[in-house]
Amino acid sequence: MSFIELKDITKIYPGTVACDKVSVSFERGEVHTLLGENGAGKSTLMNVLYGLAKPDGGSITVDGKVVEIDSPKTAIACGIGMVHQHFMLIPTLSVVENVILSLDEKQAFIDKKRVAAHIEEISQKYGLAVDPYAKVSTLTVGQQQRVEIIKALYKKCDLLVLDEPTAVLTPQETRELFVAIRNLIAENKAVIFISHKLNEVMEISKVITILHLGKVVGSVLASETNAKQLASMMVGKEVSFETPKGEQKLGDVMLEVVDMHAKNSTGVETVRGLNMKVRAGEIYGIAGVDGNGQSELIRGIVGLCKKTGTVRIAGEDVSNSSPRQILDRGVSHIPEDRQGMGVVMNMSIRNNLVLDTFYNDKFTNGVFLNWKKIDEQAEMLIEHYGVKTPNADNDIHSLSGGNQQKVVVARELDKQPQLLFAVHPTRGVDIGATKFIHEQIVAARDRGCAVVLVSTELDEIMGLSDRIGVIYEGVLLGEMDRADANYERLGLLMAGKKETAETVS
Structure with missing residues (x-):
């Protein structure tokens, strides 16, 4: 029995079938990458999983139980967290204040020191170093991403969706992110990784599912494929990674x-x-x-x-x-x-x-x-x-x-x-x-x-x-x-x- 299974998910927008009976499952303790061209349906599928888009067909099961995820709040209750490509942080507030704002706690007073202590505990456990009292505006892009991941982990997510997580990171920050992902996997959590960088996909993934025009082309083990084969599956033809240049003619x-x-x-x-x-x-x-x-x-x-x-x-x-x-x-x-x-x-x-x-x-x-x-x-x-x-x-x-x-x-x-x-x-x-x-x-x-x-x-x-x-x-x-x-x-x-x-x- 899979941890989370999406079966025959269909989502139609005017003039476009964004997801066409997409079926895919995600297991605990592994990184599962979604690959595909722009517009292949990856983000739409994740928006359905996180309750940001209502599917026109299909079902979602969590630990074998069919669930209707109609909002991010429901997704979080199912143990699903998501870090979007464009971060959802308030720059003028501190890390701990941003985490508190993301909580759904119905109480008049929240102990900021208790929240900060828990943030430090999560930081140390998963290798997500960040100062709870630092203003978000003073953090690097990589540190801001850690705050988003901490927000999801604070709410006890068991599956973390990372949408283009390395797009704006330096090579060093990418290496640090991969350390954190491996720590999550060691804790038996699941990670959905969305990226166009095939070398990173090959390094961090266990399973790779390729989408094309809203449909699943196939799923492969990272250990049984290579970047060239993945690129061909993505675009439907063989892809050369080199760009030939003509003879240079320098001018003024x-x-x-x-x-x-x-x-x-x-x-x-x-x-x-x-x-x-x-x-x-x-x-x-x-x-x-x-x-x-x-x-x-x-x-x-x-x-x-x-x-x-x-x-x-x-x-x-x-x-x-x-x-x-x-x-x-x-x-x-x-x-x-x-x-x-x-x-x-x-x-x-x-x-x-x-x-x-x-x-x-x-x-x-x-x-x-x-x-x-x-x-x-x-x-x-x-x-x-x-x-x-x-x-x-x-x-x-x-x-x-x-x-x-x-x-x-x-x-x-x-x-x-x-x-x-x-x-x-x-x-x-x-x-x-x-x-x-x-x-x-x-x-x-x-x-x-x-x-x-x-x-x-x-x-x-x-x-x-x-x-x-x-x-x-x-x-x-x-x-x-x-x-x-x-x-x-x-x-x-x-x-x-x-x-x-x-x-x-």
């Missing part, structure tokens, strides 16, 4: 940054006298652990935050230009936060695809918008970039995160930019879409575009870049040609170890 300097300084939202200087040059026809990869000034660097260059220093695009000083003036100079920007900066969530997919080009002659008739042209543009981009949606009029919030990212990438690359900023362009995107996005970025480079690629994924940096700069505490600690780079050298620079003549040789 397209981007020059001189002595740039910028601060983050809390007033801390995170870019400190940074200098860089990027030429047409090259991909300049910026590697580094999140939080070392990457965000402020790119935001400062494109005019989204205050900075000092000089920024030149194609030789023209744009240091004091507005974002729109900069974009109109042939610049495209794939931002790191697709929901906060890349799209307008309550707008249609069609409107999002022309969000920063609707005022061009191509889409206007005098002072009026040419909706026929806009519709044609949207349909073309949806088809070319494989955005999974029944139609372009749907609000973009109806799409999976990966399909939202495809909309952003489609809009920005269709402009045929001279300078492209691609910040975490494949974060939360499936293997098939990742390969396609990589091919489009390389195609831009091959036609003479200067590309600045920011990523914490060293595989992505190493696979796409012509030159690589490593950012640490707001400065470029080292620069090198791709041919001179290796994982150890980049890793040391990312950790702040400055190179000497001896270490380079």
Whole structure:
């Protein structure tokens, strides 16, 4: 008898069968991974399990007993906890206060010290180190994730759903998360792991279930498969992990940054006298652990935050230009936060695809918008970039995160930019879409575009870049040609170890 069994789960949204008679079971004491392309039905299935979506058919059993999970409260009562990709924490409150807010205790007074002591007990037991009295706003992303896991464990969950848990973690934080997961498994708890990172899936999983277009393709033991086979099962065809590049034809300097300084939202200087040059026809990869000034660097260059220093695009000083003036100079920007900066969530997919080009002659008739042209543009981009949606009029919030990212990438690359900023362009995107996005970025480079690629994924940096700069505490600690780079050298620079003549040789 399985711990939790989902049988023939069906969920239908207008124009889409998100889950089509999905059957899968989860056992105590093992990590069970759900794999699939964006829009395959993984998140919908978990929303059904956690009571966030009502199924149109099928049943759920817990320890052999049929249950109706109609809310997260019911799911928690059944021993199910979930850590969402976007954390549900209040930054201005402490860890212990966030945990208390998540409790369903009907009493006038809750002993904060007792709760804090229990948090410390959970932290020590599962390797989830966090200060109960620290404000959430002062925690790293990895520490905030630990708080979410502690919230679930505090409520005595026996099955923990982790939705894209490593998408925003550093390699070190990922290793620490895996230690905690293994501690959970040692306590006979079940973990559902959702990820697109096949190397991590192979490392942490016991069982892997693949979904495709809302149906189960199959389930395999991690010990009996490999990343290449999983990728083929996900997309229905053989997948190559390499992105071929054409012969490099370097052009003039397209981007020059001189002595740039910028601060983050809390007033801390995170870019400190940074200098860089990027030429047409090259991909300049910026590697580094999140939080070392990457965000402020790119935001400062494109005019989204205050900075000092000089920024030149194609030789023209744009240091004091507005974002729109900069974009109109042939610049495209794939931002790191697709929901906060890349799209307008309550707008249609069609409107999002022309969000920063609707005022061009191509889409206007005098002072009026040419909706026929806009519709044609949207349909073309949806088809070319494989955005999974029944139609372009749907609000973009109806799409999976990966399909939202495809909309952003489609809009920005269709402009045929001279300078492209691609910040975490494949974060939360499936293997098939990742390969396609990589091919489009390389195609831009091959036609003479200067590309600045920011990523914490060293595989992505190493696979796409012509030159690589490593950012640490707001400065470029080292620069090198791709041919001179290796994982150890980049890793040391990312950790702040400055190179000497001896270490380079």
